[in-house]
Amino acid sequence: MAGLPLKKNQTVELVIEDLSHEGNGVGRYQGYTLFVPGALPGETIIAKATKLKKQFGYARLMEIREPAASRAEPPCPIYKRCGGCMLQHMDYDAQLAFKRKLVEENLRRIGKIEGALIHPTIGMEDPWRYRNKAQVPIGEEEGGLIGGFYAQRSHEIIDMKECLIQHEKSDEVVACVKEIAGKYGIRAYDEEAHSGLLRHVVTKVGFATGEVMIVLVTNGERIPHAEALVQELVEAIPGVKSIVQNINTKRTNVIFGDVTRVLWGEEYIYDTIGDVKFAISARSFYQVNPVQTERLYKKALEYAALTGEENVIDAYCGIGTISLFLAQKAKHVFGVEIVPEAIEDAKRNARLNEMDNVTFAVGEAETVIPRWYEEGNVADVIVVDPPRKGCDEKLLQTIIAMKPKRVVYVSCNPATLARDLRILEDGGYKMAEVQPVDMFPHTAHVECCALLIKK
Incomplete structure (x- = not known):
């Protein structure tokens, strides 16, 4: 590319100054920014330019001349090839500091929020x-089934015997499915040809209960030797409570299809977070790190400062995880979620915990909550836990119009959190404090809980 200070495949020496939000090292060559996976701040490295764009490029780490004090030896044997984790090469305390800094920089740069109280992660x-759920794509190599995560930026499956961030049970399940399905001649799905049967093995484990669910995602309805396959899985895996088939015959990289059926056992497994019990189905969204989820939700409950007299709205309530936590201390909680199955699960979870001070509604938060407001339902506290794209502008404007005393914002993306906090601050709220929580160690993701108080 004309005008750039280096060419593709050129080798250069770089001093790494920072980490990007994806966890890549950031260095500059003659003012041009290069992102280098695997490099850490403070390191002097040799890197080879692999992909060059107008404003920035990517480079491969070839040699570390001077390692950073925060460099660690990744314990995972396939870490350098697998795309599951990004930060195993970084000391854990340094990871926590990086995540706090990431939140701080986003608030300052995007939200124009200076000097905010941001607690240590x-x-x-x-x-x-720590993960209670694994979604493992299945492939074939030399006639045998393989299963593992994709290599970074590719659809090449890296076969694995164990994944150090998944529950051990997940490793056991994947190994058993590969062996037993292989024995019965079940073929792996081939994306290119859209042929073969077994697409993914999804495992869910109740950390508190030890219950295990196995989901076989198939490109077709019929599983050869299904009864024998299921029987062998039941005998091989202690704790298995549910074996489910999900049928996905579409040409897509979306994991689940529309049809789910139980092959053996129960439709649900159970788990608890704190004192609240949850039923988890094959398609339920349930937080993948129950230990840190409890800490995050306790922080949300603390920020909500409930006395038992408050009406609370939980936007994006999912299967009711935060709603039911809040219902322990609130007068009434109203939850809203766009996925009908999730609302059915939320209602079931409310019954399971004998909580009658919760009401759940299906729909977009940005449509339902304004309707509630027009009907005269006002909330003392509003809790939002949106997807990565953040809150809809219409919802933020409704929150501002409703004037709750407190807004608790649970976020999985510091950039959209910062953008939305700016809107709420402009609408009459003061961002009091933010608590980052490391929900996904060894990755670049960080969850946050932020408290806003009406000015």
Whole structure:
């Protein structure tokens, strides 16, 4: 590309100054920014330019001349090839500091919020084996089934025996499915040819209960030798309570199809977070790190400062996880969620916990909550936990019009959090404090809980 200070495949020496929001090292060559996966701030490295754009490029780490004090030895044998984690090469305390800084920089740069109280990131005592759900694509190599996560920026499956951030049960399930399905001649799905049967193995584990669900995602309705396959899985895996088939015959990289049926056992497994019990189905969204979820939700409950007299609205309520936490201390909680199945699960979870001070509605938060407001339903506290794209502008304007005393914003994306906080601040709220929580150790993701108080 004309006008750039280097060419593709050129090797250069870089001093790494920072980490990007994706966890890549950031260095500059003659003023031109290069992102280098695997490099850490403070390191002097040799890197090879791999992809060059007008404003920035990517480079491969070839040699570390001077390692950073925060560099760690990744314990995972396939870490450098697998795209599941980005930060195993970084000391855990340094990861927590990076995540707090990421939040601070987003608030300052995007939200124009200076000097906010941002607490140190709440980390884990043991930041391994924390995921209760694995979604593992299945492929074939030399006639045998393989299963693992994709290599970074590709659809090449890296076969794995164990994943150090998944519950051990998930490893056991994937290994058993590969072996038993392979024995019965079940073929893996081939994306290119849109042929073969087994697309993904999804596992869910109740950390508190030990219950296990296995979901076989298939490109077709019929599983050869289904009864024998199921029987062998039941015998091989202690704790399995549910074996489910999900049928996805579309040419898509979306994991689940529309049809789900139970092959053996129950439709649900159960887990608890704090004192609240949850039923989890094959399609339920349930937080993947129950230990840190409890800490995050306790913080949301603390920020809500409930006395038992408040009406609370929980926007984006999912299967009712935050709603039911809040209902322990609130007069009444109103939850809204766009996915009908999630609302059915939320109602079931309310019954399961014998909570009758919660009401759940299906629909877009930005449509339902303004309707509630027009009908005269006002909230003392509003809790939002939106997807990565953040809150809809219409919802933010309704919150501002409703004038709740407190807004608790749970976020999985510091950039959209900062954008939305700016709108709420302009609408008469003061951002009091933010608590980052490390929900996904060894990745670049950070969850936050922010408290806004009406000025």
